[in-house]
Amino acid sequence: MQDYTVSYGGHGISIRCSDEASYLFTSFLLQHLPVNPPVTDTPTLTIAHTDTHDLYDLNINHTRLCRAPLGVMLAAKLYDAILFSLLNTNTSGLALHSGAVNYLDKGILLPGKSGAGKTTLTAWLTHLGATYLTDELVFFPIEHPEKGIPFTRPLSCKPGAVETVLALIQDKVSRRLCIHDDHGLIIDYTLLHNRPAEACFYPELILFPAYTPGADLRVENISAAQACSLLMACDVNGRNLPGHGFRQAAELSRAIPSYRISYGNLNTLPMVLYKLWTKLNWATP
Amino acid sequence: MHDLTSIVFLTPGFLLEKFDNEFTVYHPTLTTSFYLNASSALIWQLCDGTNSVQDIITKLQQLYPESRKQIPAETCALLDQLIDKDIACLRPPS
Numbered sequence: 001m002q003d004y005t006v007s008y009g010g011h012g013i014s015i016r017c018s019d020e021a022s023y024l025f026t027s028f029l030l031q032h033l034p035v036n037p038p039v040t041d042t043p044t045l046t047i048a049h050t051d052t053h054d055l056y057d058l059n060i061n062h063t064r065l066c067r068a069p070l071g072v073m074l075a076a077k078l079y080d081a082i083l084f085s086l087l088n089t090n091t092s093g094l095a096l097h098s099g100a101v102n103y104l105d106k107g108i109l110l111p112g113k114s115g116a117g118k119t120t121l122t123a124w125l126t127h128l129g130a131t132y133l134t135d136e137l138v139f140f141p142i143e144h145p146e147k148g149i150p151f152t153r154p155l156s157c158k159p160g161a162v163e164t165v166l167a168l169i170q171d172k173v174s175r176r177l178c179i180h181d182d183h184g185l186i187i188d189y190t191l192l193h194n195r196p197a198e199a200c201f202y203p204e205l206i207l208f209p210a211y212t213p214g215a216d217l218r219v220e221n222i223s224a225a226q227a228c229s230l231l232m233a234c235d236v237n238g239r240n241l242p243g244h245g246f247r248q249a250a251e252l253s254r255a256i257p258s259y260r261i262s263y264g265n266l267n268t269l270p271m272v273l274y275k276l277w278t279k280l281n282w283a284t285p
Numbered sequence: 286m287h288d289l290t291s292i293v294f295l296t297p298g299f300l301l302e303k304f305d306n307e308f309t310v311y312h313p314t315l316t317t318s319f320y321l322n323a324s325s326a327l328i329w330q331l332c333d334g335t336n337s338v339q340d341i342i343t344k345l346q347q348l349y350p351e352s353r354k355q356i357p358a359e360t361c362a363l364l365d366q367l368i369d370k371d372i373a374c375l376r377p378p379s
Binding site for chain 2: 238246250253
């Protein structure tokens with residue numbers, strides 16, 4: 001048995017692994033998050049090898065969440081359980097479903113619900129030289145509402161996005177840095193660009209991805225009121241906060257310019273970003 | 286098609302943020318957010334529990350006579366969206 005502990009958003013959680021394989025699996029998935037000393041009085045997740053071939057049980061407080069091999073599906077369930085435990089009673093900030101990168105010295109927030117295209121857009125931006133931060137979640141502390149804390153993890157691609165992301169990394173695929181099966185693809189961000197992630201960032205641009213098969217890539221400015229409504233749809237833990245974090249989402253929307261990026265593919269993304277940076281009077285390469 | 290004499294009521298408990306002449310509405314219990322552009326924001330403000338659907342249409346047509354033909358359909362379309370999201374309801378006049 002080995003315990004792996006992480007902290008995020010001021011809360012911590014332990015994952016108890018029954019063997020070396022599950023510990024290495026967990027380490028790969030959580031390697032970019034701060035590691036804490038063992039915590040007490042918190043839910044404990046366990047990954048326990050079963051007697052059935054290579055299947056593992058993911059349990060929380062002795063309740064089984066799923067039984068699966070050490071692959072993409074178990075990873076997804078593990079992330080869900082970890083984030084639920086870290087955020088379910090978290091009142092110290094607002095968590096948003098969002099990707100995030102630093103591109104050309106500008107922090108970009110990429111909010112969207114599941115399936116909106118956050119991971120694909122994040123992967124593309126990282127491939128273009130952005131500093132990868134997260135493809136899933138950003139936490140904004142109440143005492144520092146302008147600062148985003150990314151939940152940095154390997155990029156997790158659903159089956160529909162696998163082909164696109166594999167094309168970006170081409171022959172750099174390595175078993176050590178990648179999990180690929182019928183349920184999707186998980187890759188360490190260093191396969192896209194070898195720049196270390198940062199512990200926090202200050203977003204200066206919000207890009208709402210909207211993946212639409214076959215659509216041309218288009219970026220349209222949206223108002224702060226529209227952005228606020230869209231941010232609230234990405235709110236993860238708002239019910240723990242006064243007004244469900246509505247005021248905080250509104251302040252983010254007022255402070256940061258917002259755009260919707262609709263796309264079927266991202267081949268023209270560099271040109272589109274160049275035009276957007278020019279429009280915003282930001283330095284271009 | 287709505288009964289134009291119905292009075293429009295908004296669901297209590299919503300939160301409102303104003304951005305210039307646009308609004309964002311959020312209802313904590315329903316966990317529903319809704320964006321209102323400038324014209325929708327005007328309609329929203331008229332949904333105060335005293336105006337009927339026809340009252341709202343008439344007042345908007347007085348404000349924007351150049352758009353009087355489009356206003357009934359646009360008003361009913363917005364009310365449909367608000368009702369669909371349980372943000373508003375219609376009640377017969379008392």
